[in-house]
Amino acid sequence: MGYIFDSTSAVDQGADPDGKKENFYADDYAKPVVADEYRSVYVYEAPIRLWHWVNVCAVITLMITGYLIGVPLPSANGEASEWFVMGYIRYAHFAAGYVFAVGILVRFWWGAVGNRFARQVFYLPIWSRRWTSELAYQLRWQTFLERKPLRYLGHNPLAHVAMTALFLYPALFMIATGFAMYSEAAGRDSWQHAIFYWVIDIWGNTIDVHLWHRMGMWTIACFVIVHVYAAVREDIMSGQSVIGVMFNGERLFKRKF
Amino acid sequence: MGDATFYDLFRRQGISRRSILKFCGLTAASLGLPPAAAAQIAQALETKPRIPVLWLHGLECTCCSESFIRSGHPLVKDVVLSMISLDYDDTIMAAAGHQAEAIIEEIVETYKGRYIVAVEGNPPLANDGMYCIVGGKPFVERLRYACRDAQAVIAWGSCASNGCVQAARPNPTQATPVHKVITDKPIVKVPGCPPIAEVMTGVISYILTFERLPELDRQGRPMMFYSQRIHDKCYRRAHFDAGQYVEKWDDENARKGFCLYKMGCKGPTTYNACSTVGWNDGISFPIKSGHGCIGCSEEGFWDKGPFYSRLTQVAGFGIEANADTIGRTAATGALAVAAVHGGLSAVKRLRDTRQRDKDEQG
Numbered sequence: 302m303g304y305i306f307d308s309t310s311a312v313d314q315g316a317d318p319d320g321k322k323e324n325f326y327a328d329d330y331a332k333p334v335v336a337d338e339y340r341s342v343y344v345y346e347a348p349i350r351l352w353h354w355v356n357v358c359a360v361i362t363l364m365i366t367g368y369l370i371g372v373p374l375p376s377a378n379g380e381a382s383e384w385f386v387m388g389y390i391r392y393a394h395f396a397a398g399y400v401f402a403v404g405i406l407v408r409f410w411w412g413a414v415g416n417r418f419a420r421q422v423f424y425l426p427i428w429s430r431r432w433t434s435e436l437a438y439q440l441r442w443q444t445f446l447e448r449k450p451l452r453y454l455g456h457n458p459l460a461h462v463a464m465t466a467l468f469l470y471p472a473l474f475m476i477a478t479g480f481a482m483y484s485e486a487a488g489r490d491s492w493q494h495a496i497f498y499w500v501i502d503i504w505g506n507t508i509d510v511h512l513w514h515r516m517g518m519w520t521i522a523c524f525v526i527v528h529v530y531a532a533v534r535e536d537i538m539s540g541q542s543v544i545g546v547m548f549n550g551e552r553l554f555k556r557k558f
Numbered sequence: 559m560g561d562a563t564f565y566d567l568f569r570r571q572g573i574s575r576r577s578i579l580k581f582c583g584l585t586a587a588s589l590g591l592p593p594a595a596a597a598q599i600a601q602a603l604e605t606k607p608r609i610p611v612l613w614l615h616g617l618e619c620t621c622c623s624e625s626f627i628r629s630g631h632p633l634v635k636d637v638v639l640s641m642i643s644l645d646y647d648d649t650i651m652a653a654a655g656h657q658a659e660a661i662i663e664e665i666v667e668t669y670k671g672r673y674i675v676a677v678e679g680n681p682p683l684a685n686d687g688m689y690c691i692v693g694g695k696p697f698v699e700r701l702r703y704a705c706r707d708a709q710a711v712i713a714w715g716s717c718a719s720n721g722c723v724q725a726a727r728p729n730p731t732q733a734t735p736v737h738k739v740i741t742d743k744p745i746v747k748v749p750g751c752p753p754i755a756e757v758m759t760g761v762i763s764y765i766l767t768f769e770r771l772p773e774l775d776r777q778g779r780p781m782m783f784y785s786q787r788i789h790d791k792c793y794r795r796a797h798f799d800a801g802q803y804v805e806k807w808d809d810e811n812a813r814k815g816f817c818l819y820k821m822g823c824k825g826p827t828t829y830n831a832c833s834t835v836g837w838n839d840g841i842s843f844p845i846k847s848g849h850g851c852i853g854c855s856e857e858g859f860w861d862k863g864p865f866y867s868r869l870t871q872v873a874g875f876g877i878e879a880n881a882d883t884i885g886r887t888a889a890t891g892a893l894a895v896a897a898v899h900g901g902l903s904a905v906k907r908l909r910d911t912r913q914r915d916k917d918e919q920g
Contacts, residue, residue: 371869372882373820376811377801386801443899445906489785502776505720505857507827512870512881519885523892530896534903 333435333451334554341553344418344454345546348411352404353547359401360521363475366394367518371511395483402476421455422464432458450539454552460531467524471517478514482507564766565604578603585763588756588835590782595767602767609766610665610673612704613647616697617690617724617733618679622715623649625752628838629759642674642762648692659693662700666707674765675704676712680721681739682731689731698739710771711736711745712761716854719749719779726860727873737778746771747778749830751854756835757783777857779829788825788851791833794818812848822866823850830855 345353369390377384412420426432436458441447443459451457456464481500484493485507501507536543542553568578582599589595615623627650644651646661653661665673679697682689687696705711713736716722724733737745748761761780764772772780789795797803797817804812804821819826825833828851832843844851850866853859862870869880 373803374801376803376805376816381796381800381802384800384802388799388801390801391799445902485787486790489781498776505777506853506859506862508824508853508856508862508870511827512872515869515881516885519881519888522885522889526889526892526896530900534900538903538907 333453339553339555341542341551342454343550344552345550346411346415346419347550348407349415349419350547350550352408352411355400355404359397359404360525362393362397363401364518364522366390366397367515370394371515398476398479398483401472402480405472405476418455421461422469425462425465436462450535452539452541452554457535460535463524463527463531467520467527471520471524475514475517475521478510478517482510482514563604563606564608567608568603585760585767588760589764599763599767606766606769608643609709610645610669611642611676612662612665612673612708613644613676613678614697614701614704615648615692616677616679616681616701616717617731618715618717619723620649620678621752622678622717622758623647625755626714626758627755629755642766662704666704670707671709673708674710674712675701675708676714677701677718677736678714679717680725680733680735682724682733683739684730684732689733701736701739705740705743708743710765711740711743713737713745713747713749713778714758715753716749716751716859719747719855720857722751723860726858744771745778746774746780749779749784749855751859753855754783754831754835754837757831775829783831783835784829784855786829786834788828788830788833788845792825792845793833794845815848818845818848818850820868821850822864822868824853824856824859824862824865825851828853828856 370387373387373390377386409423412423435451438447438451439457439459442450455461477497477500480493480497484491484496484498485501487493489498501510504510504513532543535541536545540555542551542555546552565578569575579596579600582603583596586593586596586599613623645665646658648658651658679690681687681696681698681701683698687698690697692700713719717724717733718736721729721733721735724731725735737747746761746765748758750757757780760783761772764780764782772782775781775784777784789798792798794815794817797815798819802811802814802816804816804818806812807821817823823845825845832851833845836843836846852865853862856862861873864871864878867880869882871877872879872881872884875884
């Protein structure tokens with residue numbers, strides 16, 4: 302396919318305001334796209350979209366219940382046998398945690414068998430000079446120093462950083478620390494203990510694991526804020542579908558930019 | 559000293575056979591062993607020579623010794639002090655000065671590989687160990703010497719196991735737990751500040767009876783006493799699950815004996831036997847007395863404060879900053895950035911649209 306940028310300055314080309322260069326869709330999801338007219342490309346397959354929305358539910362549940370585990374609700378009155386408030390909160394937390402963990406597993410599997418867009422978030426191509434220069438471009442675009450956005454089939458470099466460093470890696474951290482703490486209650490003969498208990502030993506004292514698990518929650522909370530804001534903003538500002546793509550999978554390039 | 563069996567020794571001290579067997583039964587029960595083990599323990603006491611034990615004191619407060627000598631059943635106290643051949647323990651031994659110090663050398667030479675070193679406290683390493691001098695020598699040298707030919711090392715208490723108070727930030731004397739100084743000997747950690755008396759005597763009885771160290775967990779603590787958290791066996795656990803907490807020290811809930819989680823109880827993160835074995839002959843333990851667990855048997859517990867708050871303080875972010883303070887600040891910052899950025903984006907979009915309209919008209 303006609304990816305015809307010269308090797309040095311993809312950024313300028315991508316932002317090419319005159320549209321002198323030939324229109325094309327990039328062969329590579331991570332390369333900028335120039336589109337003169339409405340075009341759409343099927344980017345995110347159904348399992349990715351489903352995973353995304355299941356994740357939304359799981360993460361919201363996990364954050365609310367997790368917050369309440371650290372800072373419990375006002376005390377219930379009456380007999381202990383009549384109440385199970387913390388019990389249900391923890392139950393919801395663990396259930397959502399399982400959904401979240403299984404979701405990540407499925408996501409890894411789909412990263413292996415899905416289309417090329419399914420693999421993008423697993424690592425950051427920090428050694429690629431083109432990628433880093435386009436990351437810098439994206440930062441300039443976000444700070445109003447560039448007039449035109451670069452558009453991508455997959456995640457733009459800045460979004461890519463957010464997905465990987467602020468969501469995926471923290472998510473893996475949350476699963477590891479979460480199951481490690483869960484294993485303490487599940488007991489020494491549980492599979493959770495066999496697989497995850499070593500995580501406790503990184504700190505030596507479980508209370509530190511609780512602390513960093515909570516820090517992880519706040520990291521993901523910050524990600525959610527940035528993610529939702531950026532999706533809405535880019536959907537409006539950069540002439541491509543960013544929200545819709547998570548519903549129908551089609552990346553729509555609205556017009557020449 | 560000498561090779562007399564425990565049984566001979568007890569009988570010499572006027573303890574009846576009946577009492578000895580009773581002790582064996584109690585010990586077997588407290589170790590969670592089957593009934594037949596009582597006979598095994600009795601057999602061991604009757605036939606096995608006593609193991610010489612050197613009990614060394616480094617940087618510590620002697621609370622482990624204090625706990626140890628209060629071992630719940632009166633008989634246990636007498637027995638255990640005789641059971642092991644406690645040849646050196648500078649706080650409670652009769653000998654003093656050079657006479658006492660000579661014993662260490664004698665044991666190390668005579669019982670190569672057949673004696674146990676019990677360490678209470680830990681060695682400070684800063685300035686060549688000058689912050690703890692015992693018998694005219696830095697404690698760290700004495701510890702290394704005594705452990706050289708030891709069969710095993712017992713690290714009594716949190717000091718020896720994980721540093722405790724003297725190793726808390728900023729640890730000016732560089733107090734270091736025993737396992738980081740003695741790396742070539744099996745070490746049993748019996749953490750706690752102090753450890754429970756029956757846990758201490760239980761560990762020793764086990765080593766004597768079976769002539770091997772008890773099964774240890776990943777951190778080197780005996781599984782039989784440290785495999786579950788205080789929280790797992792806490793009698794107030796039902797209130798935790800129900801969501802019934804003490805909110806203030808003097809409130810109605812405190813009187814009702816609700817869960818102390820909100821008051822900073824560290825039971826959910828502390829491995830120890832307090833909620834099962836109890837203290838002072840099983841009379842009570844902190845939570846039973848209405849005060850949360852401070853997690854004294856856990857790694858670096860002194861730096862995991864505050865004792866009276868559930869969320870741990872995070873150093874470097876100001877006094878009283880915890881994960882929520884930091885997280886809330888970060889999330890508010892993210893929201894503020896999004897709001898300002900969103901405003902600027904709206905302005906830019908407005909200008910761009912106007913420009914485009916102008917371009918299209920012109």
